[in-house]
Amino acid sequence: MANTQFPPNKQTITRLQGTLDSRKKLKKSQYIWYLFLAPTLIGILLFMAYPILESLRLSFFNSNGTIESFTGLNNFKRVLTSQNFWNAVWNTFYIGFFQILITVPLGFVFASLINNVSRGQNFLKVIFFLPNVTSIVAASMIFAFVLHPEMGIMNFALAKLGLPTSTWLSDPSTAKWAVILLSIWHWIGFVIIICLANLQSISSEMYEAAKIDGASGIQQWLFITIPNMSGTFAFLLITGWIGALQRFNEVYVLGGPNGSPARSIQTMGAFIYERGFTGFEFGIASAATYIMFMIILIFTFINLKVSGMKI
Structure with a gap:
């Protein structure tokens, strides 16, 4: 003791x-x-x-901001049976899908090229990342001018090259692609910076061993670089989809709350804004907000399962 x-x-x-x-x-x-x-x-x-x-x-009330009455789940029913809402869902997924499909591979290729440059890497990073720090509202206004059917630079350049011009934002078939081009231009710098960070963290010993075994540059890129980038690709896919499903600013500037022309670029965020702040149906807008939240949650969960990422 x-x-x-x-x-x-x-x-x-x-x-x-x-x-x-x-x-x-x-x-x-x-x-x-x-x-x-x-x-x-x-x-x-x-x-x-x-x-x-x-x-x-x-979301459980019929409200115009001053007068309210309890409606239960009726607001959710009205949103889920609205053709305009499902059109907005389609537009959101369409624009997001092609934005991510083009931007992630293209950003990765640019990042790989920049990573092999011996001089001027920082300058190239700044040039490519500059659009990402630009206000999306200001960028959208510039794009609206560039794509103007009569005074726009795009049609002027196409005409000089002898190619057919387009009405762009006045045609439902091309308006979506105008938003996609703007989104690619604005987001690709972020993709490049993230990919570069991962590329520079890959051990040089792996490449040296591959060179000794006689692997070419393309083979090293295919069998060393790409497999080591899987986590980064998953991260970019998930964050890209979360941002795409919440898209609002650019489509509002280019097409207004109803996504003109003919609601071809109206997204879920724009639908919520239209019903809440144009139609003063705050109950409908709130119900649509929670439906959008559930769509994002489910889609993110699916992405996590497919990519194998752990929270």
Whole structure:
């Protein structure tokens, strides 16, 4: 049995008192950090948590902002039976699919080329990433001018080359591709930077061993680079789809809330805005918001399962 001195001597008491004092000081310092966090927490509660809960409440009411009446699940039924909503869903997936299908492989190819450049890498990174930090609203307005059927630079260039011109944003068959081109231009810099970060993290020893075994540059790219990029591709696919399913700014600038011409570029986000802030049907808009949230959640879950990524 351990020899314990009782009552404790002055040295032991002093040591214990010092430990208690240090713990009290630590607790007081923790309260100071909570004070620093308080503004952010209050902002989250006021501008994120409250709107989410209020939107959930409104989804069960017929509301124009002033007069409300309880309707239960009727708002969800009206949204799910609306042809305009499903047209918006189709447009959202169509634009998102081709944007990702083109941007991810193209961005990866550009990143591979930049990674092999010995000089000027930083300059190329800045040039390609510049569109990503440009305001999407400003970029959309510039694209609207570029694609103007009479004064636009695009038709002017096509005419000079002897190629057929197009009405672009006035034709439902080409309006979607105008949005896709804008999205590719705006997003490709992000894809390039992410791919470059992964490319530069791949061990050079793997390439050296492949060279010794006689592998060509293409074979190294196919059997070393691409397999090591699988996690990055999965990340880009998931983040790309989340952003694509929430698309609003560019289609609003180019086609308004109803996605003109003929609702050909109206997305789910634009449909929600149209019903809420043009038609003043806040209950319908709130119900559509939660349906869009469930679509994004389900689609993201499928992407995670397919890609094998773990949360």
